[in-house]
Amino acid sequence: MRIREIISQQGITTKDLADKLGISQSALNQSISGNPSVKVLTNIADALGVELWELFKAPDATPPFHSLTCPHCGKPIEIDIKKGSE
Numbered sequence: 001m002r003i004r005e006i007i008s009q010q011g012i013t014t015k016d017l018a019d020k021l022g023i024s025q026s027a028l029n030q031s032i033s034g035n036p037s038v039k040v041l042t043n044i045a046d047a048l049g050v051e052l053w054e055l056f057k058a059p060d061a062t063p064p065f066h067s068l069t070c071p072h073c074g075k076p077i078e079i080d081i082k083k084g085s086e
Helices: 003-009 014-021 025-033 038-048
Strands: none
Touching (some): 003 014, 003 038
């Protein structure tokens, strides 16, 4: 699962997510490390603002050469590449 990866990309902590879910951080960590139910996964996806399937999506094997990630917050940086000048 990609829950920790998504948490990092959003610049939040597991504590922040646990607070959103109304559970303890240790309960969230147990869910992430264990075998959470569909209901728990749905709640996590909702709290993260992502679709349920995104918690399982495999990261791209090789990102495009123009894909960058911010070293501070982990969010993707979009680059608009234009060929030549008009």
